[in-house]
Amino acid sequence: MEINLVSDTVTKPTEEMLRTMFHAKVGDDVYKQDPTVIELEAKAATMFGMEAALFFPSGTMANQTAIKLHTQPGEQLITDKLAHIYHYEGGGVSFNSGVSCCLLDGNRGMITAKQVAEAINDPEFYHSPLTSLVTVENTAMKGGGGCYDFEEFKRIKSVCDANNLKFHLDGARIWNALVATHDNPAEYGKVFDTISVCLSKGLGAPIGSLLLSDAKTIHRALRIRKMLGGGMRQVGYLAAAGIYALDNNLQRLADDHRRAKELGAVLEKSSWIAKVEPIETNILIFSLKEGLNENVFIEKLKERNIHISSLGHGKLRIVTHLDYREVMHSYVLETFERIVVK
Ligand SMILES: *Cc1c(COP(=O)(O)O)cnc(C)c1O
Numbered sequence: 001m002e003i004n005l006v007s008d009t010v011t012k013p014t015e016e017m018l019r020t021m022f023h024a025k026v027g028d029d030v031y032k033q034d035p036t037v038i039e040l041e042a043k044a045a046t047m048f049g050m051e052a053a054l055f056f057p058s059g060t061m062a063n064q065t066a067i068k069l070h071t072q073p074g075e076q077l078i079t080d081k082l083a084h085i086y087h088y089e090g091g092g093v094s095f096n097s098g099v100s101c102c103l104l105d106g107n108r109g110m111i112t113a114k115q116v117a118e119a120i121n122d123p124e125f126y127h128s129p130l131t132s133l134v135t136v137e138n139t140a141m142k143g144g145g146g147c148y149d150f151e152e153f154k155r156i157k158s159v160c161d162a163n164n165l166k167f168h169l170d171g172a173r174i175w176n177a178l179v180a181t182h183d184n185p186a187e188y189g190k191v192f193d194t195i196s197v198c199l200s201k202g203l204g205a206p207i208g209s210l211l212l213s214d215a216k217t218i219h220r221a222l223r224i225r226k227m228l229g230g231g232m233r234q235v236g237y238l239a240a241a242g243i244y245a246l247d248n249n250l251q252r253l254a255d256d257h258r259r260a261k262e263l264g265a266v267l268e269k270s271s272w273i274a275k276v277e278p279i280e281t282n283i284l285i286f287s288l289k290e291g292l293n294e295n296v297f298i299e300k301l302k303e304r305n306i307h308i309s310s311l312g313h314g315k316l317r318i319v320t321h322l323d324y325r326e327v328m329h330s331y332v333l334e335t336f337e338r339i340v341v342k
Helices: 015-022 035-047 059-070 092-097 113-119 150-162 174-181 185-191 215-227 236-248 253-268 294-303 326-338
Strands: 052-056 076-080 100-104 131-137 166-171 194-198 209-213 273-276 283-288 309-312 315-319
Touching: 015 236, 035 052, 035 209, 035 236, 052 059, 052 215, 052 236, 059 092, 059 131, 059 166, 059 194, 059 209, 059 215, 092 100, 100 113, 113 150, 131 150, 150 166, 150 185, 166 174, 166 185, 174 185, 174 194, 174 253, 209 215, 253 273, 253 283, 253 315, 253 326, 294 309, 294 315
Parallel strands: 076 100, 076 131, 131 166, 166 194
Antiparallel strands: 052 209, 194 209, 273 283, 283 315, 309 315
16 A cells, blocks of 8 residues: 655546546537536636636646736736745746746745735836736645635735736635635635636546636637647546536545644654644645754655655655545554654
């Protein structure tokens, strides 16, 4: 039994999900003739109180499309210093949109309206790049899966409105945030210009993301997706997995959150742990005591068939997910209780 806690992207489709995919009605989605893709797009848009949605092969492509929609080359966006769009999208912000990032020193990957207001360049001061976009992440991945207070989104939105800025949400793990906070997703559509969501993380679909917005913006997004090479044909087979995931795998995320908290509680009591960061969802970040080697620890766990990852700078990460079942969880808890690190 191999236990992979490296990421929530490692899940594999179940028999039932595969069966649903196998029986999907499909058509050429480049001609907008795939009924299952159309159904998924409508379902997601409605859920978040948006007019329209567009299916993407990856979250990166959905985010990059959003940035391209809202900016012109030479302009600047504002985001947290831990943002996925800055660290993990291959430099796409500058490559695809010719945009620079103003990075804010947020709290566990989350920024405030006050910080945003202070970071906006005076549009009359033509020496500086024109600020045109603010992006946030919920949950904030590299910050440890923390959830925003929805009121802060409203405050940031007011700052955006007052300064003619667009507001994008990287909602790769929005599902975890919704389950943890009980936010109403329909409220999100009122605050954000665009939202990207991933079906291939906590929800357990093998592939797929969506970009949500008003109908006019999604129509523009269609051309950008085409330019990025993201036009796909009979992808109703993949969209079917997304529909299945939304119908069946959303509420169970609470189990992932409970397990992450239980793992954290055991680690907190261990003599070899320096710090466990706050756990709100399915991501658990912790560090070993000074002088202990994280690679030795990772190897030790590997010998016991448990795989976790390093974030560098002495930090380790565990991510719980759909394929991390209760039997595995009991074994990992027991291992953490017994293991000696020195
Ligand atoms: C995973 C992730 C994405 C999208 O990544 P892809 O691998 O391109 O689907 C975007 N933002 C965050 C915060 C993520 O964790």
